[in-house]
Amino acid sequence: MATMDKKNVSMNDVAVAAGVSLKTVSRVINEPDSVRESTRDGVHAAMETLGFRANFAARSLKLGRYGCIGVVLFHLSGGAVDMIDGIADAAEERGFALTMIKKRAGEKMTLAEAARRMSQLPVDGMIFNLRQMVDDFDTFEAPKDLKTVIITPMEHPTCSTVSDDQEGGARMACEYFLNHGHKNVYFVSGKKESLSSQCRMKGWRAALEAHGIEPPEPLQGDWNADSGYAAGLVLADKPDCTAVLAANDCMANGVMMALRDKGLSVPNDVSVIGFDDELYKTIPNSILTSVKFRHRELGVRAFNEVVAGLEAPSSRSRTLVSGVLVERSSVKDLRA
């Protein structure tokens, strides 16, 4: 009884005040049409006067559901904001709230641990936001009574997954280069352990190989501009380098700055494409062409997938949300 001062107003209190039965108060809330108008008004007045608010715990206990979806943040990065935004909007629209927990700072959370903790909380289903590998990914089995959707580029044997089509995005960028007459594409990766980076690299590699091109050694970055700059210095010395795909916009910008400092022009000497389309926020008159993923849409899809699976938690699906190539002028057409 920690948080309750003296008394909390219950339906019974309202019923007494309004001179009706407890059940009638319940009806006023859940099926107002089945209550005579005069009665309803009296109950409403009593609720207003007493400041009644329905007790979530009692209601959920009876109903056997919570109206909440759990979100586990294994990793909270910049791109996650829009995704959470999407999840939250979709939840809002369907009358759900979100229950959130996070991986502890140093801790190494497994899917099983996340599921165990979530299943003690008020949730009808859950979404895992997983951008890095975890130990028990392949062996994990979701609780049978709790629909589980994992946001991750990897396929899971038993759970539904939702993901940006990172590989497809990378392929799209490569095709774009090739269609503009480039004969090869260099790649600057993000942090090694990032699944996004791995997938983007995989797509890049696949696209080149599909055209019989041997992919050059990728350059290792860490998402930040300085690592892109370092990569750019290296690339500037490669005579066959006319096209660079960087795993995000920040590194792409670093690459461009390095090329410029080495006396090369973008796009005249070297063409560049990035990911995430966010450079324009920071750089005036940005020319960078970039692959943009629809993170909000990703969140919405993940949420819808959970809700769709509430009745059949063991169903399984795989959703890919395609990216979009935002075209600016950082790619030169060599066919001219």
Added chain:
Amino acid sequence: MATMDKKNVSMNDVAVAAGVSLKTVSRVINEPDSVRESTRDGVHAAMETLGFRANFAARSLKLGRYGCIGVVLFHLSGGAVDMIDGIADAAEERGFALTMIKKRAGEKMTLAEAARRMSQLPVDGMIFNLRQMVDDFDTFEAPKDLKTVIITPMEHPTCSTVSDDQEGGARMACEYFLNHGHKNVYFVSGKKESLSSQCRMKGWRAALEAHGIEPPEPLQGDWNADSGYAAGLVLADKPDCTAVLAANDCMANGVMMALRDKGLSVPNDVSVIGFDDELYKTIPNSILTSVKFRHRELGVRAFNEVVAGLEAPSSRSRTLVSGVLVERSSVKDLRA
């Protein structure tokens, strides 16, 4: 009974399986030391076998508390990520989960409406993240039984508030300019309706006036680089402009690019300071000095304030989290 397939394992089931009373199972969970080891093991085994997980609703109903703190996102911006991260970490540490709701897209949510919705959800207290003005800010009264903390630069008559010290940060930047021999400081604002922008402007104005300097007309921006660029073009023509404070780093970068394009050098001709210290992520070898706020810390403080107030929801406090000036080389010392 929607989500429950056939049966959910209850404490009673475990008790029967283990050959003990229901209450003993409860004790194994809540006060394990009061149960003989042999009994405890038997119960644990039964729980394991049956896959028992405690029912949140029933537990909360009895205890009269949820172990959840509500978070209302009136506005979900980039800076909010770190703050949410801070809130989530602090929650994690104290064994709380978060319950989140969001303002609907088009909707204009008031504090009262947010409180009403939250009070129907499983929460012991709540945090409002409010970066813009709402209609009922001054008249709002929090529910007496639900500790409410508002993250906002404005003071509230009855609720506890937590905020970055935006004014202080702006003052700090101005003092820094003045201490380096500058005689005046120009200001580029963010979006008009943003409270952050308003506070930063207020601090800038106050700092100048405190030194008997008449603040020049501020330039209106919109947070993005292009608006900073436009402002920079204007400022480049002002002979008395040696120092520019931009309300964020993106606009600061825009200003710097414009100055450069006009043949002026930063910092030799004009000095610049930004806010948020995030330019280094996008620009290699960034020289921009910037005021950085500790958003994680902000979240942690807000959470702690809620928890501290759980026993006395009507208590009230005001917390300011100071900013830090991250010094690089975009400010020239004119005293030399």
Added chain:
DNA sequence: TTGCGAAATGACAACGTTGTCATTTCGTTA
């Protein structure tokens, strides 16, 4: 007015836990 079906309302149990208090079992000492 009476009778009747439909609408409105009420009494009571149940959801799965924990608190209270009673009862049983244990270990120790006389």
Added chain:
DNA sequence: TAACGAAATGACAACGTTGTCATTTCGCAA
């Protein structure tokens, strides 16, 4: 061995809602 206090366990009520089913009230036709 008996007696006793402490430790372990159990029976039962209660938290505040909703579902089920019974009861009352209403509106309308005969």
